[in-house]
Amino acid sequence: MTKFSVDELVNSFSLDNVQLKRIADLFIKEAESGLENDGQPMTMIPTYVTAIPSGNEKGTLLAVDLGGTNFRVCSVNLNGDGTFGIVQSRVAISNELMVGTSNALFGFLAQQVKKFLKQHHEDHFAEDKGPEHVLKLGFTFSFPVNQTAINRGTLIRWTKGFDVKDAVGKDVCQLLQEQLDKLKLKVHVAALVNDTVGTLMSRAYCSPGKQETQMGVILGTGTNCAYVENLNAVTKIGAETVLKLSESSPMMIINTEWGSFDKGCLTIGQTLFDSILDSETLNKGYHMFEKHVSGMFLGELLRLALVELHTKCDFFASQHSDALFKPWKLDTSALSFIEADTSTDLDETEKFLLASLHLTSTLAERKSIKLVVDAIGKRSAHLAGAVIGALLLHTQSFEKMPQVDVGVDGSVFKFYPGYEKYIRESLRVVVGEQNEKRVAIGLAEDGSGVGAALCALVA
Ligand code: BGC
Numbered sequence: 001m002t003k004f005s006v007d008e009l010v011n012s013f014s015l016d017n018v019q020l021k022r023i024a025d026l027f028i029k030e031a032e033s034g035l036e037n038d039g040q041p042m043t044m045i046p047t048y049v050t051a052i053p054s055g056n057e058k059g060t061l062l063a064v065d066l067g068g069t070n071f072r073v074c075s076v077n078l079n080g081d082g083t084f085g086i087v088q089s090r091v092a093i094s095n096e097l098m099v100g101t102s103n104a105l106f107g108f109l110a111q112q113v114k115k116f117l118k119q120h121h122e123d124h125f126a127e128d129k130g131p132e133h134v135l136k137l138g139f140t141f142s143f144p145v146n147q148t149a150i151n152r153g154t155l156i157r158w159t160k161g162f163d164v165k166d167a168v169g170k171d172v173c174q175l176l177q178e179q180l181d182k183l184k185l186k187v188h189v190a191a192l193v194n195d196t197v198g199t200l201m202s203r204a205y206c207s208p209g210k211q212e213t214q215m216g217v218i219l220g221t222g223t224n225c226a227y228v229e230n231l232n233a234v235t236k237i238g239a240e241t242v243l244k245l246s247e248s249s250p251m252m253i254i255n256t257e258w259g260s261f262d263k264g265c266l267t268i269g270q271t272l273f274d275s276i277l278d279s280e281t282l283n284k285g286y287h288m289f290e291k292h293v294s295g296m297f298l299g300e301l302l303r304l305a306l307v308e309l310h311t312k313c314d315f316f317a318s319q320h321s322d323a324l325f326k327p328w329k330l331d332t333s334a335l336s337f338i339e340a341d342t343s344t345d346l347d348e349t350e351k352f353l354l355a356s357l358h359l360t361s362t363l364a365e366r367k368s369i370k371l372v373v374d375a376i377g378k379r380s381a382h383l384a385g386a387v388i389g390a391l392l393l394h395t396q397s398f399e400k401m402p403q404v405d406v407g408v409d410g411s412v413f414k415f416y417p418g419y420e421k422y423i424r425e426s427l428r429v430v431v432g433e434q435n436e437k438r439v440a441i442g443l444a445e446d447g448s449g450v451g452a453a454l455c456a457l458v459a
Pocket residue numbers: 067141142143144159160194195196218220221222223224225257259290
């Protein structure tokens with residue numbers, strides 16, 4: 001293995017300033033055409049959420065969250081002072097349910113709600129309760145939907161390994177409501193919430209009066225962003241609707257579904273590993289930006305790069321590992337782990353490669369692997385920073401407010417060492433040094449629970 005070819009592999013993941021600016025330019029174009037017309041690459045979904053919490057909201061609401069490998073049921077107490085209490089339960093979604101029928105999936109979800117109510121809201125089952133006791137539920141459903149009202153939305157397509165074919169084109173709130181009704185639960189699905197919208201709402205609720213939250217970003221299994229848009233810019237909903245809604249508010253939260261940005265990889269590029277990875281996914285050719293950025297894919301990109309180093313560059317010489325050739329064998333935690341290893345001999349990395357792939361390695365190999373890991377993680381964060389910057393330019397946020405607040409959630413952001421630093425590097429390139437300093441980026445607390453409850457409350 002010559003040093004040059006490791007460099008080549010590492011460089012294939014890097015984005016220079018010119019590319020970052022081109023990415024931002026294309027992003028603004030795609031965002032604007034998504035606001036004007038349906039059927040655009042970036043869907044820019046109107047959420048019909050037209051108010052940002054002030055922190056004074058009060059009440060007890062249910063929230064359920066389907067967006068990855070787990071399903072969560074929560075009961076949220078909003079205390080009205082920017083704080084909340086939450087009781088929750090979590091259950092794994094089996095692979096069969098992820099690719100089965102909508103009846104099976106939504107029936108399972110409703111059963112979990114029933115179980116939760118039995119455990120935590122036994123009073124709910126009392127005979128004498130009238131309609132005023134119907135519990136409002138916020139449904140965090142983190143997949144692209146065509147939303148037509150606060151609690152109406154038809155599924156456009158599945159992402160993140162789900163493929164329940166007969167649900168596509170159906171109203172997911174109705175699918176859940178029907179199953180809840182079958183179980184005779186007094187629960188009303190009041191709001192359909194993308195996790196990014198929940199993130200924005202919960203960040204705003206939890207930091208009342210401190211700053212203006214403009215965006216909710218998820219950098220986890222998948223990636224996406226919701227932001228505050230001027231209602232007049234959402235021309236695709238029609239002048240009449242805009243006029244009607246603007247009687248009560250000048251804004252609407254838009255769910256960008258930025259995972260589908262730059263479908264053709266014109267600006268974000270496509271390495272050999274990106275193409276192989278895409279061919280292994282259920283939604284081939286879709287959500288290419290997400291496949292460069294989010295946690296579901298970073299581990300696989302690393303595995304593919306390791307296969308290349310092994311087969312072409314003699315890494316792990318004369319060893320054979322079935323695990324190395326097994327698609328999806330590594331998850332993002334592999335990258336976080338190796339990135340965090342600062343020991344001189346990279347001992348932790350050595351142990352990790354041995355335990356997960358049954359491979360021994362030389363120090364020189366581990367040093368190269370660490371460079372590859374860093375390149376994959378850095379590209380992910382640089383892409384995220386570039387599009388955050390692009391949205392802030394599009395909304396002219398720097399002209400409107402002294403400080404801009406971005407709420408973020410998701411395992412990649414939380415656990416990848418140095419991720420925010422890399423986000424800021426590309427943000428600086430896109431919005432300039434002075435403006436970058438005016439952007440606060442902070443963790444949002446439980447957007448898919450608290451945020452969904454907030455949406456159900458305002459619905
Ligand atoms: C989905 C989005 C979601 C994001 C983060 C993507 O795959 O399309 O709706 O917000 O994942 O969970």
